[in-house]
Amino acid sequence: MRFLARRLGFYLLTAWAAITLNFLIPRLMPGDPVELLVARMKGNVEPEAIDAMRRAFGISDASLWQQYLDYLGNLARGELGRSITFFPTEVSTVIADSLPWTVALVGVATLISYLIGTSLGVLMAWKRGTWLDGVLPAATFMHAVPYFWVALALVFVFGVTLQWFPVSRAYGLDVMPGMTGEFAASVLYHAALPAITIVIASMADRILGMRNVMVTTLGEDYVVMAEAKGLTSRRVMWAYAARNAILPNITSFALSLGFVVGGSVLTEIVFSYPGIGSMLLKGVENEDFPLMQGIFLVISLAVLVANFLADLAYVVLDPRTRQESE
């Protein structure tokens, strides 16, 4: 458990760093965000909005230290200020409305991509020298493709040209949100293309990473030994080699999460998916600094939680981390 405690400590520290960064950014960047906003909107901002924004940032005449304490206090009550785009809605409300869409979409897509990518990597390492090697160049190419470009291509082919899938929104205009099968079907139908985008764009990393570790593992003595004992190929491949090769893969998967989330944000924008990415775009377009910062904070914390979950998986899979005496 010492492993988990140490990781948890690190994530708490990182969360604090993200929160503090969030506090410092408007103060360290050149110019006063409030004046910047007023200038950009050419004075078209309600005075209440300006006031709310000053409060949200804790910008006041008090000392920096006092401002920081006020900011932490607000945050502890879940107060992220008011959005300028959706004034006078609280930023926390805007985020709470959009976050479930993103978590469901990105979470499911990432899991699918991890499972398929890792399995493909294992197979490709096992069947090296066969036609499966042909996947390598494709994976190498896909690994640097921008997510939003994959999204554009999919929209073009399957949305506009073939018209198989809807290309925007999270559910059809003709269904009422609710616990009905019809609504669920519409949601799944609309989530198909964005999810496929994230799976395609993030899978290549998993394939390449898993294949490389797996190839190294296949050369280990215990794999040769397992084969010499006459175990079935399937058993050697999954229970002996893949079982061990997956450990470093989990670590690199956790580190890539931030990248996946960044790509997913842009993917949502292409599909006008009502998640946190589309809200971020609205924030950017309207110079809505409280909204942008609130979203940054929430995304960061979400990535930290996901990292911690990956660590838990690691502990389950690697008995060495469970040893008390280290």
Add this chain to the structure above:
Amino acid sequence: MKIKIGFGILVFFALMALVGPLLIGADPAATSEDGLQGPSAEHWLGTTQTGQDILTQIVYGARISMGVGVLSAVIANLLAILVGLVGGYFGGAVDEVLSVLTNIFLVLPALPLIIVLAGYLPQRGVGSVAVVIAVTGWAWGARVLRAQTLSVRRRDFVQAARASGEGPLRIIFFEIMPVLLPVIATSFLATVVAAILAEAGLSFLGLADLSTVSWGSMLYFAQNGQALLIGAWWWFIPPGLCIALIGTGLALVNFGIDEIANPRLRTVKVKVRKART
């Protein structure tokens, strides 16, 4: 072989960025009467809604996209070298602090942070965008370099340098750094691609300088000009393809280097493996 193909691709794009605009000579922003033309003999890659030639834009865009990529990779790598080598060499409390800092930046999602930072920029020129991307992109390099420094600093020549009274800074930058140049080079190339991707994402959001033509801003205008609904595939396919090809070239170089270091990764047909299937 992989390295050669990879280098070929990278050199091609580097030449395109450096020499291409001189060969073409046209103004990438110049509009014309023939809007939304598909690829033809006159316009090899077709035109945009306002009749701008896409090939010209791609070639000029290479300058901005790769320029931002290289510039921010240079900045990010300077940071990475500083943090990684200093932490790895000194160890102790300095290393602890720098490692924690590195790991924090490694875990924090880069793109949302870049977006927030870019949102605050009063002017979004090439330079400031490059700096913002670099600030969020140095951690991976620093981590790799720190690990390498840890192993190099125990070697005899470093001990000898210390014994002969060289100062720590001289040892770090004149004894250790030259040994790590191959590592720095690969991490530099990886950062270039990450930065090109980040710039494309920023421009696509409309958060970079949209008055200059870059691959990202081309995608931004394609998306906002409804290129998809009109069916103008020639407008949005080329910029993304260029980004992906540069990434492929770089990955090939890196994999090639990996395979030299770890022969098992090579895709040569081995009889033993065949028997196993």
